[in-house]
Amino acid sequence: MNELGLTANLDEFYRRVHLSVGFNQSGYSRCMLYRHGDRSPTHVLLNLPHPLKPWPQGLGQLTQEGMRQEAKLGEFFKNRYVHQLHLINATYVRREVKIRSTDYDRTLMSAEAQLSALYRPAGRQIWNKNLLWQPIPIHTVPRANDTLLKSQSLACPRYDQSVQNNLKSNKFKDFIKKDGGFVKKIYELAGYNGSHKNIYYAAHEINGALFCMQKHNLTLPHWANSTVLVRLRKIALFVKLLKYSSPIQQKVTAGELLYRMIHDMKSVKSGTKMNPTKLMMYSAHDSNVMAILLALGFHLTKNPPYTAAVMLELYKDKNGTYLVQVLYRNSSVTVTLQLPGCKRLCPLNDFEKLTSNVTFPPLNRKEICTIKTSHTLSPVNIAIIAAVGGIIILFGILLILRYYFRHVHSKQSYDRIVEFN
Template sequence: MAGKSGAGSFSPLWTVVLLLGQILAAVQLAQARQLRLVTVVYRHGDRSPVRAYPKDVHQESAWPQGFGQLTQVGMRQHWDLGQALRARYKGFLNESYDRHEIYVRSTDVDRTLMSAEANLAGLYPPEGSQVFNPNISWQPIPVHTVPDSEERLLKFPILPCPKYLKLQEETRKSPEYVNKTTDNMNFIQMVANETGLSDCSLESVWSISDILFCESKHNLSLPSWATPDVLARLSNLKDFSFRFLFGIIEQKQKARLQGGVLVAQILKNITAAAHNTSSGLKLIAYSAHDTTLGALQMALDVYNGKQAPYAACHIFELYEESPGNFTVEMYFRNESAQPPFSLTVPGCVHSCPLEKFQSLLQLVVAEDWEKECQLSSPSRDTEVIIGLVVCGCILFLLVVLLLIVLFRQKSQPIGYQHVSDVGEEQS
C-alpha cells in the first residue's frame, strides 16, 4: 500500500513534466524552418528540330508532328520531372490538385504548353473524387499563357529593344567575338557549303548543331561530313551563341533588358509570399525554353556556359527560418538521373537571406524597362542642337542690340537740355 501511495504521489509531477515537454515540442515545431514558396522555371522536353537546312535529306515529313513539336520522349521527360517535384515536395504540396496552391504559365508555343501539361500529369495524378474516368490516370489542370506577340516574361530575347540591339552591335566588335569569327571562318564556310545555307554565320550556325542533334537522338542518318569533331565544334559554337545573346560584354546591362525582367517577377512573387499576400500559392511554374533559362541564369550570374538540356529545371525555394526571417535557396536539375545541385548568387551563401538576395539582384532589375530600352534618336538630337543654336543666335543679337542702345545713350553730351524760349520773347 505504501509503495502504491508513493507512486500515486508522483503522478501529478509527471503530468506537468509531460505537458511542459509537449508545449516545448510544439514551440520548437512552430519555430522550425518552413518552406513557404517554390518557383520553378523549366525548359520544354525533347522536340523535333525547328527547321531543316536546304540539303538535309530529312525534311518536315520525317517528323510525325512536324517541326518544333514535343516528342513522346519529351512527354516522358516532363512526366518524370513532375514525379520528381511531387516526391521533393511531399508534405508541402497537397497530395491531390488544389487550384489555390499552384499557378502554371507557359509561352504560347505547342511544345512548352504540352510540356507543362505532361509535367502536371506527373505532379498531380488524379485520386479519389478527382478521377473523372477510371481508364485515364490524368486530370485537366489550367496552364496560362499570353499571345506570342505580347510575351514579355518568358521568351528571350525580348524585342523590340533598341538599347539591347545596340549592345549586340557593340558585342560584335568585342575582341572575343572578332577572334571567334576569325578562328571559325573557314569552318563556317564549310558548313555553309555542305548545308546549302546562304546566310550561315557565327550567330546562325547554332541551328545546324540543333538539327543534327535532334536527328541523331532519333536515330536518323547524319551526313558524312558531320563527323564527331564537326559535331563537337558546332556544339561549342552553339554554346557561344547563348553567351553572345546575354553576355560577353555588358552582361549586367543586357540582363536589365532581358533576363532581369523574369528575375523581377520572381522577386515579386517571393516577396508576396514572405508578406503573406500571395493568396496561398505554394508553387509557381514557368514552362519555357533554353533561351529562357540562359537569360535567367546569366542575370543571376550562375550560368555554366552550356545550353540547358531538355526538361532542365531551375528551382527557387523560399524558407521561413523563424518568424519574419526568410532565406532563398536555388537548385538546378539538368539530369533526370541526378538530384538537383545547389546554385548560389555571387556575394551570398547558399541559404541567402531574402534581403541580401533582393539587394544583390536589384542591379539587374530595370525600374522602367520601356525607358531603358530606348535610344536617343540622331534626328531628334540634330533638331535639339539646331534649336539651341538658333536660340543662342537670337540671344546674342538681343545682347548686341542692348549694348548699342546703352552705348548711344552714353555718347550724348552731359548736361545738354532743350530749354523753351517762349518766356524770353514775352519778356
C-alpha cells in the same frame, strides 16, 4: 559535375541545414522555370534527303520522348514538394499552383505532360476510370505581348545595340579568325533554310538540327563526324551567349521574370496576399533558363538540356529570417547554387539587393529599351530641369507682382498730392 561545373550532395546539404538552422520547410513559395522536353528541330537541313519525313508533327514540336521527359520532371516535383517538403497537397488544389507557358506548342504540351505526373487524379478527382489524367489550367499570352518570357524576341533597341556591339568586339573578331571558315563551310554543306542572315547565329540552329537527328538515331550527313559535332557544339554555345552576356542583355531577357519571382516571395513574407500561390511554374525554353542563370551571376559551360529547371525556394529559419535558395536541375542531377556575394541560403533582403541591377518592373521596359544618347534625359535630369524651371517661373511672377504694386503705390501717391494742392 553538371552543366555549371558544380557538384553537390543535396540530401546531405538539407540534413545539415535542417539541424543547424532550424528550417521551416513547408508553407512558403517556390518559383520554378524549366525547359520543354525533346522536340523536333526548328529548322531542317535541306541538303538531306526527305528532311521533314522523320518529323510527322512538323518542326519545333514536342516528341513522345519529350513527353516522357516532362512526366519525369513532374515526378521529381511531386517527390520534392509533396513528399519531401510537404509544400503542396498530393492532389490538385487550384489555389496552390499556377502554371504560365510561352505560346508555343512544345512548351504548352510540356506543361501538360509535367502536370500529368505531378497531379495524377485520385479518389474523387478521378473522372474517367480508364484515363488517370485530369485537366489543369495553363496560362499564356500571345508571343507579341509576352514581355515576361519572350522579351528578347520583342522590339528593344538597346538590347539590339548590345548584341551588335558584341559582334564588333575583339572577342568575336578572334572567333571569326579561328572558326569563321569552319562555320561557312558547315553552312554550305548543311543547306540551312533558316531566317538568320548572320551565318554565325545559324550555326546554333544547324547544331540543333544535328543534335535532334542524333538523339533520334537518324543517319547524319557524312561530314558530321564526332570532331565536327564537338566543335560545332562549342561554337553554337559561344554564339548564343552573345545574346545574353552583357548586363543590359541579362536585364532585358531575365529581369522582369526575376522581378516577379522576388515580388511573389516578398508578398509571402509581408502576408499581403490571402492564400498565396505556393508553386509558381514557368514552362519555357533553354534561352530562358540560360538568361536567368547568367543574370544570377552563374557561369554556363553547356547549353541547358531538355527539362533543365531553375528553382527559387523560400524558407524561414528559427529567427524568422526569410531565406532564398537557388537550385538547378540539369535533367538528371540537382545541385544548390550559391549566389555571388551571399550564402547558399541567402536572406531575401540580400537576394533582392544583389539582383537589383538586373530586375525591373514591367512598366519600366520602355525606358530600359531606350538607347541612351547625349540628347536623352534621365528622370533625375528631367526633375532637376523641372525644378529650376519652376524657380525661374516663380521668380518671374514675383518680379511682376513687385512692379505692379510699386506702380499702383506711385499712382496713389501722385493722386493724393494733386488732391492736396
